[in-house]
Amino acid sequence: MRINRPEEPAYSGGATFQKSPLVLDPAELSGVDVAILGAPMDDMVSNRPGTRFGPREIRIAVDGGGPPEAWHMDLGVDPFKSLVIVDHGDAPVTPGDGEASHRAIRAMVESVCDAGTVPVVLGGDHSIAYPDIAAVASRLPSEALAVVQFDTHADTATEIWGVKWSHGSPFRHLVDDGVIAGKRLIQVGLRGYWPFPEEFEWARTSGVRWHRMEEIIETGIGAVIARVLDEIADASHLFLSVDIDSLDPAHAPGTGTPEPGGMTTRELLYAVRRLALAKPLAGMEVVEVSPPYDHAGLSAMAAHRVVLEALSAFALQKSGNKAAPENP
Numbered sequence: 306m307r308i309n310r311p312e313e314p315a316y317s318g319g320a321t322f323q324k325s326p327l328v329l330d331p332a333e334l335s336g337v338d339v340a341i342l343g344a345p346m347d348d349m350v351s352n353r354p355g356t357r358f359g360p361r362e363i364r365i366a367v368d369g370g371g372p373p374e375a376w377h378m379d380l381g382v383d384p385f386k387s388l389v390i391v392d393h394g395d396a397p398v399t400p401g402d403g404e405a406s407h408r409a410i411r412a413m414v415e416s417v418c419d420a421g422t423v424p425v426v427l428g429g430d431h432s433i434a435y436p437d438i439a440a441v442a443s444r445l446p447s448e449a450l451a452v453v454q455f456d457t458h459a460d461t462a463t464e465i466w467g468v469k470w471s472h473g474s475p476f477r478h479l480v481d482d483g484v485i486a487g488k489r490l491i492q493v494g495l496r497g498y499w500p501f502p503e504e505f506e507w508a509r510t511s512g513v514r515w516h517r518m519e520e521i522i523e524t525g526i527g528a529v530i531a532r533v534l535d536e537i538a539d540a541s542h543l544f545l546s547v548d549i550d551s552l553d554p555a556h557a558p559g560t561g562t563p564e565p566g567g568m569t570t571r572e573l574l575y576a577v578r579r580l581a582l583a584k585p586l587a588g589m590e591v592v593e594v595s596p597p598y599d600h601a602g603l604s605a606m607a608a609h610r611v612v613l614e615a616l617s618a619f620a621l622q623k624s625g626n627k628a629a630p631e632n633p
């Protein structure tokens with residue numbers, strides 16, 4: 306369903322992702338390449354709330370323009386012309402009942418996967434990684450899916466404040482429950498003062514690999530992503546989990562657990578593009594955008610562009626064409 310008049314400016318009309326058509330009925334996803342859906346919940350945060358308002362703000366953080374179009378000058382592709390991209394609305398979350406919200410998110414992502422469509426989930430707090438990665442992994446052969454997590458925190462606690470289901474624990478439970486193998490989880494951008502040695506020891510024992518922020522500073526994002534690609538070489542599909550707090554608070558202040566000393570937006574965009582060019586995208590989430598703490602829309606804009614980079618690279622990867630940058 307088109308909810309916007311043709312040619313209206315970005316700030317006008319209804320707010321689907323980049324003015325993509327709205328398709329709420331999963332039965333109508335046949336032939337759709339990518340469905341963007343919101344998971345507007347923040348029941349499981351440990352610090353500042355507000356990510357329930359994230360999906361709406363990310364949808365409207367466009368760069369101007371009218372109908373859905375985006376020419377990627379480094380790749381030579383317009384994802385909205387190469388792919389069928391729709392906005393699938395939001396999962397029917399229950400305010401105050403995070404576990405019910407998880408069930409709704411999982412069911413919705415499963416129905417998207419069952420249509421042969423790639424889900425792109427806009428969070429929401431990072432606890433949604435459990436239902437949406439579990440949904441995507443359940444539709445692929447065992448160990449087919451590699452998860453690359455951009456994050457300042459590892460989110461591998463057994464519990465936070467005694468609570469099992471938290472935005473600080475999804476990756477621990479995904480591995481311990483056997484949803485993904487430890488060797489299939491690669492974390493990029495870790496910094497700050499948590500995890501503690503016990504969480505790192507669990508990760509070593511489980512085969513989880515990680516790249517600290519200091520490695521990005523010392524060797525550059527390009528070299529780090531080359532190592533990540535080696536680490537996921539034998540996986541057939543990619544899930545991108547992007548916590549916006551992987552960015553420095555100077556680039557993304559609107560988030561619940563900010564940590565100084567992080568990636569620049571351009572490093573993250575480059576990293577996401579390179580990964581999605583190299584490996585078929587099976588799913589993606591962009592989480593932890595908290596608009597009440599945002600300034601000048603920086604965090605929502607960064608999240609929106611992260612999705613655009615992944616969509617552009619996925620379009621080129623799927624076409625089998627080579628990147629055709631707009632050189633002089």
Ligand SMILES: [Mn+2]
Nearest residue numbers: 431456460548
């Ligand atoms: Mn996180």
